[in-house]
Amino acid sequence: MVRIHERRRISRTWKRTLVPRVDEYINNISRSLKGYDVLRCTDTSAEVEHNGKRWAVNLAEKTCTCREWQIKGIPCIHGATFIASIRNARWEEYVDPYFTVTKFKETYAGEIAAMPSNHEWKKCDLGYKMLPPLIKRPPGRPRKCRIKPSDEPKKKSNKCSRCGLPGHHINTCKNDVPVYHGEEIHNMQAGERVKKKSRAKRWTCSTSFFQILMDDDI
Ligand SMILES: [Zn+2]
Numbered sequence: 001m002v003r004i005h006e007r008r009r010i011s012r013t014w015k016r017t018l019v020p021r022v023d024e025y026i027n028n029i030s031r032s033l034k035g036y037d038v039l040r041c042t043d044t045s046a047e048v049e050h051n052g053k054r055w056a057v058n059l060a061e062k063t064c065t066c067r068e069w070q071i072k073g074i075p076c077i078h079g080a081t082f083i084a085s086i087r088n089a090r091w092e093e094y095v096d097p098y099f100t101v102t103k104f105k106e107t108y109a110g111e112i113a114a115m116p117s118n119h120e121w122k123k124c125d126l127g128y129k130m131l132p133p134l135i136k137r138p139p140g141r142p143r144k145c146r147i148k149p150s151d152e153p154k155k156k157s158n159k160c161s162r163c164g165l166p167g168h169h170i171n172t173c174k175n176d177v178p179v180y181h182g183e184e185i186h187n188m189q190a191g192e193r194v195k196k197k198s199r200a201k202r203w204t205c206s207t208s209f210f211q212i213l214m215d216d217d218i
């Protein structure tokens with residue numbers, strides 16, 4: 001309400017056809033047309049060249065092949081170059097009517113009536129009491145897992161670096177490893193990535209192996 005009134009008040013001071021922000025944009029863009037060349041095809045269409053690139057501009061349709069004009073409703077730099085090359089060009093003819101002061105005033109012409117706060121509301125007896133609706137809990141346990149879309153990439157299953165089989169981690173590996181303990185120790189010394197926990201496990205295993213050997217020797 002306050003904002004609408006503020007905009008209505010500001011727009012009363014505007015004397016030009018276009019809103020000040022668009023006027024400013026046009027002033028800025030018309031100062032930066034250096035290096036753009038216009039090659040006219042007809043009165044309303046032309047090619048605009050800059051640094052070896054070329055765009056097709058149509059004034060009647062208010063279009064440029066860079067598509068900025070069609071999207072913004074305000075001429076792009078290529079369109080601006082063409083408009084600036086026309087003598088006594090009226091810029092407001094090439095800007096969308098949305099940016100005119102008339103349209104701005106129309107937007108904020110509506111009024112929101114002033115309203116008192118609830119302390120002035122009339123109290124009345126309805127004859128019944130309004131209660132919240134009764135909600136019945138649906139059967140079954142609430143879902144915890146997300147329903148995955150069919151095209152979602154599947155998560156890669158972990159491959160055990162001890163036995164090489166997928167589906168479990170080295171820490172929980174219970175498979176027999178078809179290598180000698182000696183080789184395992186050699187691999188570890190060669191810098192194989194083994195976690196601390198599993199290394200301790202292996203050393204225990206290997207130590208007991210050596211202990212058995214030693215026991216055998218004795
Ligand atoms: Zn353009």
Ligand SMILES: [Zn+2]
Pocket residue numbers: 160161162163164165168169170173174175
């Ligand atoms: Zn394993």
